[in-house]
Amino acid sequence: MKTEALFRQDAYLRSCEARIIRVDGEGLLLDRTVFYPQGGGQAGDSGWLTLDDGTRLRIADTRRAKFDGSGPDDAMHMPDVGQDSVQARFVEGQLVCAEIDWERRYRHMRLHTAAHLLCAVLPFPVDGCSITADYARLDFVTSDPLARDTIDVALAELVARRAVVSIDTMTDAALEANPDLVRTMSVKPPVGTGRVRLVRVEGVDLQPCGGTHVANTSEVGAVRVARMEKKTARTRRVVLTLE
Structure with missing residues (x-):
């Protein structure tokens, strides 16, 4: 069983x-x-x-x-x-x-959805991520300079859009034909069962993900960049927190 x-x-x-x-x-x-x-x-x-x-x-x-x-x-x-x-x-x-522990889980859901919004704001491959009740951390593969204020404004706009967040699926073959949907380099979506779970933020983001999310971007609430740092010559770390 x-x-x-x-x-x-x-x-x-x-x-x-x-x-x-x-x-x-x-x-x-x-x-x-x-x-x-x-x-x-x-x-x-x-x-x-x-x-x-x-x-x-x-x-x-x-x-x-x-x-x-x-x-x-x-x-x-x-x-x-x-x-x-x-x-x-x-x-x-x-x-x-x-x-x-619902309060802790709901913070996971809000921050995980915020991480997907961040992926829409910063369209770079992701080489490492962590979602906790205190923060969401993503490491983006880019040497481009990142502006904290610009990211905060873009995230606030996506939250205010009240976009629906839904769960969908895709066949393994369809995912293989659309490799650009996979943003994470260090965590690969599970394949081999025939279908892969997708998280869709309507009009904003679509990618394979097995995590838990809120149903609407408005539930993310006030979110901001708490820290940014240059990890390597090709990697920039962005840490989000909830207000």
Whole structure:
């Protein structure tokens, strides 16, 4: 049995009922989850697993499972430290309520969408990215000088456009025929299943992405360039934060 990744189609789901299908030293595997596992530059979700009797286990992080036979959506929910006695009560076959830390997740969604807007403002290949609850960092392959004020104004205009953000798919063959859609050099979109997940910002950006996003650019809110630096002769780093 593999994990059903509910967040892929609805990033706004905050909780779900699930059954524990594996418990080991790495964490807990569920048959379905709203927790996003770290990947594609985006941090994994944190939150709680709760039994019917109210016993609550704090989840500090979520990572992709690495055991033999694990699938691409199998996510290990990794408990916070110091909860051994609580974790011992969570065993295979039990039903739990899986609930994400919504405030943290929503910041991931806002900043990840802001990163896509930044890709539209700066049309250069991306050689590294990180999406956390505090910032979004992208490394652009360019030697061109970048102007912070110009970027801030362009981002504000895209946020104010209230563009719809939607999920689509494309066949592996279609993506291969359109390589320019892939902006990231260090993180390649998963292929081999026949279809690739796309995130479309209407009239602004379209690229393969497995992360979580807001439904409209207006939800990004006030975002600004917090830091810019020259990483190498060919790479410029831009760090975004929310106001």
